[in-house]
Amino acid sequence: xxxxxxxxxxxxxxxxxHVLDPQLRVVRISSPTGSDRAESMIGRRFTDAYHLxxxxxxxxLLQRVLDTGVPVHDRLVHxxxxxxxxxxxxxxxTVYRLDGKKGRILGLLAxxxxxxxxxxxxxxAMYRARLLRSMGRSLDVATTCQALVEAxxxxxxxxxxxxxxxxxxxxxxxxxxxxxxxxxxxxAALRGVRSAGDRDGHVGDTRRLPTRTxxxxxxxxxxxxxxxxxxxxxxxxxxxxxxxxxxTLAAHSLMVVPLTLHGTVLGLVSLYxxxxxxxxxxNDTTLAQTAAxxxxxxxxxxxxxxxxxxxxxxVQRRLLPQGDRARAAIETAHVLLPGHNSGCWFxxxxxxxxxxxxxxxxVAGHGLQTAIAMGQLRTVIQALxxxxxQPDEVLARLNDTADRLAHERAAxxxxxxxxxxxxxxxxxxxxxxxxxxxxxxxxxGHPAPIVIAxxxxxxxxxxxxxxxxxxxxxxxxxxxxxxxxxxxxxxxxTDALLSDDESATRLQSALAGPERNLQExxxxxxxxxxxxxxxxxxxxxxxxxxxxxxxxxxxxxLAHDRTTPAIARTLVRDRLDxxxxxxxxxxxxxxxxxxxxxxxxxxxxxxxxxxxxxxxxLTCEVHDxxxxxxxxxxxxxxxxxxxxxxxxxxxxxxWGTRYSLHGKALWTEQEVSPPL
Numbered sequence: 001x002x003x004x005x006x007x008x009x010x011x012x013x014x015x016x017x018h019v020l021d022p023q024l025r026v027v028r029i030s031s032p033t034g035s036d037r038a039e040s041m042i043g044r045r046f047t048d049a050y051h052l053x054x055x056x057x058x059x060x061l062l063q064r065v066l067d068t069g070v071p072v073h074d075r076l077v078h079x080x081x082x083x084x085x086x087x088x089x090x091x092x093x094t095v096y097r098l099d100g101k102k103g104r105i106l107g108l109l110a111x112x113x114x115x116x117x118x119x120x121x122x123x124x125a126m127y128r129a130r131l132l133r134s135m136g137r138s139l140d141v142a143t144t145c146q147a148l149v150e151a152x153x154x155x156x157x158x159x160x161x162x163x164x165x166x167x168x169x170x171x172x173x174x175x176x177x178x179x180x181x182x183x184x185x186x187x188a189a190l191r192g193v194r195s196a197g198d199r200d201g202h203v204g205d206t207r208r209l210p211t212r213t214x215x216x217x218x219x220x221x222x223x224x225x226x227x228x229x230x231x232x233x234x235x236x237x238x239x240x241x242x243x244x245x246x247x248t249l250a251a252h253s254l255m256v257v258p259l260t261l262h263g264t265v266l267g268l269v270s271l272y273x274x275x276x277x278x279x280x281x282x283n284d285t286t287l288a289q290t291a292a293x294x295x296x297x298x299x300x301x302x303x304x305x306x307x308x309x310x311x312x313x314x315v316q317r318r319l320l321p322q323g324d325r326a327r328a329a330i331e332t333a334h335v336l337l338p339g340h341n342s343g344c345w346f347x348x349x350x351x352x353x354x355x356x357x358x359x360x361x362x363v364a365g366h367g368l369q370t371a372i373a374m375g376q377l378r379t380v381i382q383a384l385x386x387x388x389x390q391p392d393e394v395l396a397r398l399n400d401t402a403d404r405l406a407h408e409r410a411a412x413x414x415x416x417x418x419x420x421x422x423x424x425x426x427x428x429x430x431x432x433x434x435x436x437x438x439x440x441x442x443x444x445g446h447p448a449p450i451v452i453a454x455x456x457x458x459x460x461x462x463x464x465x466x467x468x469x470x471x472x473x474x475x476x477x478x479x480x481x482x483x484x485x486x487x488x489x490x491x492x493x494t495d496a497l498l499s500d501d502e503s504a505t506r507l508q509s510a511l512a513g514p515e516r517n518l519q520e521x522x523x524x525x526x527x528x529x530x531x532x533x534x535x536x537x538x539x540x541x542x543x544x545x546x547x548x549x550x551x552x553x554x555x556x557x558l559a560h561d562r563t564t565p566a567i568a569r570t571l572v573r574d575r576l577d578x579x580x581x582x583x584x585x586x587x588x589x590x591x592x593x594x595x596x597x598x599x600x601x602x603x604x605x606x607x608x609x610x611x612x613x614x615x616x617x618l619t620c621e622v623h624d625x626x627x628x629x630x631x632x633x634x635x636x637x638x639x640x641x642x643x644x645x646x647x648x649x650x651x652x653x654x655w656g657t658r659y660s661l662h663g664k665a666l667w668t669e670q671e672v673s674p675p676l
Contacts (some may be wrong), residue, residue, distance in 0.1 A: 002556050003465065011647070015030070015111050015112070015113055015596050016030055016111065016112035016113070016114075017029065017030040017110075017111055017112075018041075018110040018111075018112060019098070019107060019109055019374070020046055020062070020107050020108040020109075020110060020361075021106075021107045022066065022105060022106075022107055023045075023361075024045050024046055024059065024062050024063070024066070024108070025042075025043060025045055025046075026041045026042055026043065026044055026045075026046060026049055026409070027042065027107070028042075029042065037333070038234055041657045045059075046058075046059075046062060046110065047059050047062075047511065049200045050077075050079045050091070050112075050210040051315060052077055052078065052079035054077070054078075057080075058077055061075065061095070062095060062108060062110075063532075064107065064416050065095045065096070065097055065108060066097060066107075066108055066348070066583075069097045069099070069226075071095060071096045071097070071650075072093070072094065072095045072638045073094050074092050074094055075092070075093045075094070075095075076090060076091070076092055076093075076115070076119075077090075077542045078090055078091070078093050079091070079204075084109070089114055089116045089396070090114070090115050090116045090118075090119040091112050091113065091114060091115065092112070092113040093110060093111070093112055093113075093116045094110070094111045095108055095109070095110045095111075096108065096109045097109075108256070109231075109547065117283075120283065122616075123156075123285075124156070124283070124286070124287045125286070128287055128290055128291075131326070132461070139301065139302045139305040139306075139308075140302055141164060141168070141188060141299055141302045141303060141306065142169075142170055142188050142203075143298055144191065144295065144302055145162040145164065145188035145295070146188075146189040146191075148160070148162055148189065148269070148291065148295050149161075149162060149189045149190060149191035151291075152193040152271070152291065153192060153193065154193045154279065154456075156194060156271070156284070156287065157255075157271040157272060157273060158191035158193050158249070158251070158272055158273050158276075158277055158414075159191070159193070159249055159251065159271075159272040159274065160189075160191055160192070160270070160271050160272070161187060161189075161190045161269070161270045161370075162187070162188050162189040162190070162192065162267065162268075162269050162295075163185040163186065163187050163188065163267050163268045163269075163270070164184065164185065164259075164267035164299065165179070165183060165184075165185055165186075165209075165265060165266060165267055165376065166183075166184045166185055166186045166206055168266050168267065169186055169303075169306075170186070170300065170306065170310065170312050171303055171304070171306035171308075171309070171466050172303075172307070172422065173264075173308030174264040174265055174266045174300070174303070175264060175265055176263055176265075177219065177220070177258075177260065177263055177264065177265045177266050178219060178220040178221065178222070178265075179219035179265045179592045180208070181208055181209060181210075181211055181216065181219070182208060183208070183466045183496065183584060184206045184207065184208055185206065185208070185209065185267060185268060186203070186204065186205070186208060187203050187204060187205045187206070187207075188267070189203060190202075190203060192249070192272075193274070196523055199311070200487070207241070209268075210238045212235055212236065212238050213235045213238055213239050213242070214235065214254065214256045214520070215239075215242075215268060215270070216266060218257070218258045219254045219258050219265050219268060221256070221264070222258050222263075223289060224228075224258070224285055224289060224292075224542040225254075225255070225256040225664055226253065226254065226255040226256075226280040226281075226284070227253075227254050227256075228249055228250070228252065228253060228279060229246055229254055230254060231250050238345050240651075242540065245622070246271075246272070246384045249272055249274050250274055250275055251272040251273060251274050251275065252273060252275065252279060253272070253273040253274055253277075253278075253279035254270065254271070254273075254280075255270075255271040255280045255284065255285075255382070256268065256269070256270055256271075257269040257271070257288045257289065257291070257292045257554075258268075259295055259296040259299065260296060260567050261296045261297065261300050266299050266300065266303075266435055267299065269288075269291070269292060269295070271288065272383065288579060292612050294303050307365070308368060309366065311340060311368055312366065312367050312368045312370065312371040313371075315368060315371040315372065315375070317336075320336065320345055320346070320347075320378075321346075321347060321348065323327065323666030328389055329354050329356070329434030329545075329546050329547055329548050330356045330432055330434065330543055330545060330546055330563075331518055331523070331541065331543070331544040331546065332356075332518070332543045332544075332590055333517075333518035333519045333522050333541075333542050334346050334522065334540060334541045334542070335522040335523065335525070335526060335539075335540050335541070336537070336538075336539050337526065337537050337538045337540075338537050342365030342535065342538075343362055343364060343365060343366075343370040343373065343374040343425070344362050344494050344537055344538060344539040345359075345360070345361050345362070345363075345372065345374050345377075345384065345539065346359060346360045346361075346373070346492070346539045346540075346541040347359040347360075347378060347381070348512065348541070348543070349385045350381060351385060351388065351431065352388060352619065352621070352665075352667040352669070353433070353435070353611075353613070353621060353658065353665070353667065354434050354435070354548050354553075354613050354615060354619065354660055355431055355432060355434070355618065356431070356432050356435050356490055356543070357385045357429065357430070357431050358429075358430045358431075358432065358490065358541060358543055359378075359381055359385075359427065359428070359429050359430075359492075359541075360427070360492040360493065360494060360539055360541050361374070361377060361378070361381075361425065361426060361427035361428070361446070362374075362425065362427075362446075362494045362495065362539070363377065363423070363424070363425045363427050364424040364425065365421065369421070373405060373423060374424070376401075376405060377398065377401070377402060377427070377469075380397075380401045381394065381398055381427070381429065382396055384397050384398060386402055386656070387458040387656075388656060388657070388658040389447050390440070390442075390479065391430060391431055391440055391441060391442035391477075391479050392442040392466075392476070392478060392479045393428045394442070394474045394475040395427060395429055395442050395443075395444045395466060395469075395477045396477055397468065398427065398444075398474070399444065399470070400470050402423070402425055402469040402470050403470060405423060406423045406470050409421070409423055422470075423468060423469065423470055424469075424470055425445075425468065425469040426443075426444055426445035426446040426468050426469060426495070427443070427444045427445075427446055427469060427491055428441065428442070428443040428444070428446040428448075428449065429441070429442055430448075430490070430492070431441075432484075432490070432543065432545060434545070434546060435548070436545045436549070437483065437484050437485070437486060437545065437547065438481050438482060438484065439481070439482045439484055439490060439545070440479050440480070440481045440482075441463050441479065441480055441481075441482065442464075442466060442475060442477050442478065442480075443463055443464075443465055443466055443477075444461070444466045444468055444469050444470075445465070445466070445467060445468025445469065445471065445598065446465075446468065446494075446495075447493065447494075447495060447497075447498035447499075447504075448461050448462075448463045448465070448498075449461060449463070449490050449491055449492045449493075450488070450491040450493075450498070450504060450505050450508055450511070450513045451482065451484070451488060451490055451491075452488065452489040452491070452508070452512070452514050452515055453483055453485060453488055454486070454487035454488060454515075456513060456514055458508045459482075460650065461480075461482065461490070462480060462535075464478035464479075464480060465520065466478060470632050479634045484545045485545075485586035486545060486546055486547055487514065487515075487544060487545065487546070488512055488514070488544070488545045489514045489518075489521070489542055489544050489545075490543040490544075490545070491507060491511060491540065491542055492540070492541040492542075492543075493507065493538065493539065493540045493541070494538045494539050494540075496536060496537070497525070497537040497538045503644070506528055506529075506671065507525060509528070510524045510528045511524075511542075513523070514544070518542050519542055521542055522540055522542055525540060525604060534572055546664075548613060548615075552613065552614045552615065553610045553611065553612065553613050553614070554571075554611065554612045555607070555609065555610070555612075555655045556568075556610045556611075557569055557607065557608070557609055558608040558609065558610055559606075559608070559610050560601060560604075560605075560606035560607075561601065562601060564597055564601055564608065565593075565594045565597045565598045565601065566594075568593050568594065568597045569590045569593060569594050569612055571610070572586075572589055572590055572593045572610075572612065572620075573586055573590060575612055576589060576612075577589065577616075579614055579645050581618070581672060581673075582673065583675075584590075585670065585672055587598055588670065589612075589618065589620060589670065591647065591651060592620055592647075592648050592651055592652060592668050592670075593610065593620055593622070595645070595647055595648050596620065596622040596648065596666050596668070597622055599611065599622075599645070599666065600622050600624045600637055600666070601629060602628040603626065604625070605624055605625045605626045605630075605663075606624065607623075607624070607625065608622070608623070608624050609621075609623040609624075610623075611623070614672075617653065617670060617671055617672060618669070618670045618672045619667060619668070619669050620667065620668045620670075621665045621666070621667045622665065622667075623663060623664070623665045624663055625662055625663035626663055627659065627663065627664060628664075640643075648668060651668075651670070652668035652669060652670055653670055653671050654668065654669040654671050655667065655668040655669070
């Protein structure tokens with residue numbers, strides 16, 4: 001029975017049984033697959049017969065079992081049978097010591113199981129799991145493609161290249177297959193265990209697929225290809241660039257996987273294996289196809305996001321100021337850093353009396369709806385600024401409008417995606433007066449500005465923080481008035497630029513040279529930012545304070561008398577003649593001033609002041625200490641009065657009333673040609 005059992009084990013067992021002598025030489029071996037291989041192993045050391053990758057560690061293992069008698073179970077080793085010229089194999093080895101009578105050590109019994117296919121399947125499953133973990137974590141096409149090559153190189157591929165249809169990278173709809181030869185593909189990611197050389201292109205290079213190559217065929221019938229490579233591969237002559245890459249890598253196997261989704265072509269993945277790796281086979285295609293499906297879905301999601309972001313960014317830029325209007329008393333510059341957020345905005349608004357409103361705001365979120373909400377708030381704040389309200393009043397009324405927008409969004413049907421998105425916003429609003437050289441500021445959940453004095457030192461800014469727009473906190477907004485030296489710089493920025501003390505200090509350092517050009521200072525702030533520190537984007541508005549040149553302003557204190565309108569007309573004519581303005585403007589201004597002064601004398605209270613300011617427009621202001629505001633009337637034909645403000649409104653481009661602690665000012669603006 002013992003003899004029959006041994007005979008069966010050594011002639012028919014699927015497990016390779018090896019009997020080793022104390023010198024670890026093979027003295028008997030089971031040979032179910034043929035005797036030639038067994039004959040070649042007899043008399044060789046075990047590690048030599050199997051040509052293991054790490055022979056020393058395996059031999060130490062065998063010697064330890066021989067010395068101690070403690071068996072080793074299921075130890076995984078890699079190598080190949082010396083007589084077999086095929087690729088490397090994986091073996092599961094179990095070793096027992098053979099003991100004879102009286103403690104005599106006879107040798108070892110090693111059971112060897114070929115688990116190559118099982119290990120390959122396990123490795124493919126590992127790469128598949130790694131791929132699933134890495135895919136879909138980003139809405140950036142380049143990042144998605146880079147995650148793919150990092151998941152499969154090294155291991156499944158020795159060199160990988162991902163190419164994406166160029167238009168897809170910009171958010172356009174992918175073309176329907178087959179892909180034409182004229183459609184360019186851009187290299188989005190590559191990775192390899194060895195360098196491919198500078199001559200073979202970099203990320204960002206574009207190419208059109210040569211015809212009669214596996215690449216062109218894969219995007220034509222949308223089928224995967226895996227091909228063997230050697231010096232005689234016929235299609236390499238049609239693709240010199242790929243031929244050079246293959247020679248540099250010494251690649252022997254290529255798999256080309258089209259990235260497709262619903263019949264459209266998004267791109268192409270090329271996987272190479274080099275010496276030391278086995279050629280691709282049919283078992284590898286499942287993993288490659290799984291990778292292609294997940295990458296295509298991730299790229300399409302990123303493409304849709306990119307398209308929405310491009311649309312939102314376009315809308316955002318169209319809603320922002322399209323050109324800076326130079327003003328006599330203040331110089332401004334700005335920079336808008338693109339990012340995921342589509343709700344950053346800034347503005348400079350000319351107000352009466354040569355004053356300027358400085359605005360920076362931000363609506364949280366991204367996408368088209370965020371840009372639209374930003375545009376609505378910016379439009380509202382421009383309309384409120386025209387009413388000459390104080391900054392705290394502007395923000396209070398802006399908050400009312402923001403609340404109405406939020407209620408409209410909440411009233412949308414539950415199935416609308418916008419219904420579930422909350423609306424959050426912040427804003428800072430300041431008004432600079434060049435005659436008093438003050439800036440009155442209020443803020444709603446927004447960082448305080450930074451002020452740089454003409455000598456480069458940073459001034460302390462204490463602006464009370466009001467609640468953010470749309471907040472449940474109904475605390476009133478407060479203002480702070482800053483006294484500024486001529487040549488000071490005001491820096492208004494979004495949260496990303498002034499998020500903490502470190503960022504504020506960095507911004508102050510970048511603005512330390514206030515005598516420099518403002519746009520250079522804006523750019524300098526950008527240069528000091530850490531890489532990838534503003535994924536949501538940011539907005540920065542700089543303003544250098546100044547005064548109205550003395551030769552562009554004229555001020556008169558007037559008596560509260562019935563003869564004052566005539567005196568005012570004379571003063572105005574003399575001043576406008578000195579400014580070389582045309583007769584039509586002079587006559588219209590005389591009439592405007594006459595009506596405004598008459599109104600102030602009749603209905604106002606002293607003291608009375610008349611001021612003319614010449615900038616891109618001509619401003620007339622009449623100040624008195626009464627808080628009573630005149631209003632425009634439409635007089636009937638038989639009425640003897642009531643036409644004054646109507647005449648003023650017809651002659652002036654803009655007009656209005658501005659209130660202060662000491663009374664009011666009636667003002668008008670007229671568009672004028674540059675002085676001769």
